[in-house]
Amino acid sequence: MEPMIRDARNSDKSKVLNFCKNTFSWGDYIEYVWDYWISEGGLFVVENPNPIGICHTFFSENQVWIEGIRINSDFRRQGLASKLIKYVELISKEKHASFSFMLIDTENLSSLLMAKNLNYKIFQTWNFYSLLPQINNNHKIQFAKNLNQTKISHYVKSWRWLVLDKETSLSLCDQNKIIFSDDSGDISIAILSDSEHFDKTLIVTLSSGSQINTLELISYIQNFGAEKNYQKIQILTKEKLPLTNTLEHKIAFNLMKKFLH
Ligand SMILES: CC(C)(COP(=O)(O)OP(=O)(O)OC[C@H]1O[C@@H](n2cnc3c(N)ncnc32)[C@H](O)[C@@H]1OP(=O)(O)O)[C@@H](O)C(=O)NCCC(=O)NCCS
Structure with missing residues (x-):
């Protein structure tokens, strides 16, 4: 029988989770997002x-x-992932999407090869750092108040790189979720957002200008995380950050992009 693609149903859950337990060396996250993705x-x-x-x-x-x-x-190496992606791309074109994106660990060679075979290109490479929350009142940052201060095209929301449109940008400014530091050298900007899938997890998109400015932002974020009782702070940035005993580089990802039309 030719494999068929269809919308997932909740009754698929146990069968799917059965083969998504030990996908990576650290396990997998599908069990935590399944219900959310179904809804x-x-x-x-x-x-x-x-x-x-x-x-x-x-x-x-x-x-x-x-x-x-x-x-x-x-069931790998039978073209199934490629088939799924092509199916999704067709639906996307029907919905007038111009671009398709996916995020792949720079060390996941099989997945990168698959994406390249499907004509995806490495658009950007992003670093993932984890930061420990810590009370720290010594920081000098400013809250962005208007669009001129938010020169970031995409931001990370629940591990999806989304366009930072005008409305979202203004709403984040209103909530003091866009911070910057331009005291010494090039401006550093950070956008703070809550994970929609994991409790008490703060996700930060960081554009790092000068190291001094970035360290000011990191001090603020650390303190913010501790005061608001976040358990995890995840920082995504294209730049390399200065490591400290509370900032750890976890992994790097390629943001893969394909023009659909
Ligand atoms: C990556 C993954 C989704 C690929 O699924 P798949 O159905 O085996 O992929 P396909 O059969 O469509 O492969 C298409 C092409 O990708 C490349 N590829 C896929 N797996 C590969 C592997 N293990 N080694 C080398 N190349 C590989 C090959 O070029 C392949 O074409 P070919 O078989 O004609 O040589 C699958 O290995 C998987 O589930 N891995 C674990 C989860 C994961 O990494 N997901 C992606 C996260 S971004």
Whole structure:
């Protein structure tokens, strides 16, 4: 039987989670986001006749974000992930999305090869750092109040790189969620957002200008995290940050992009 692609149903959950337990050396996150993805929609399975692969899509502005691509290890190298992605790209074109994006660990060579074969290009490389919350009242930052101070095109929301449109930007400014420091050298800017999938997790998009300015932002974020009782602070940045005993470089990701039309 030719494998078929369809919308995921909640009844697929246990079968899917069965093959998404030990995907990576650290396990997998699908079990934590499954319910959320089902309610959000855009979750697809490939079945044969049981579910043997998944991927999730998220549409915003003129782009589709593709995440959570998983193929049961017994069924790999049969073109199934490629089939799923091509299927999603077709739907995306129907929805007039111009670009498709996905995020791939720079060391995940099989996935990078798959993306390259599907004509995705490395658009940017991002570093993921974890920062420990810590009370620290010594920081000098400013809150962005208008669009001129928010010169960032995309921001990370729940590990999706989304367009920072005017409305979102103004709303984040109103909430004091866009901070910057331009005291010494090039400006550093950070955008703070809560993870929608994980409790007490702060996700920060950081554009690092000078090291001094960035360290001011990091001190503020650390203190903010401690005062608001966040357990985890995840920083995503294109730049390399100065390591401290509370800032750890975890992994680097390629942001893969494809023009769909
Ligand atoms: C990456 C993954 C989704 C690929 O699924 P798949 O169904 O096996 O991929 P496809 O059969 O469509 O592969 C397409 C092409 O990608 C490349 N590729 C895929 N897996 C590869 C591997 N293990 N080694 C080398 N190349 C590989 C090949 O070029 C392949 O074409 P070919 O088989 O004709 O040589 C699958 O290995 C998987 O689930 N891995 C764990 C989860 C993961 O890494 N997900 C992606 C996170 S971004």
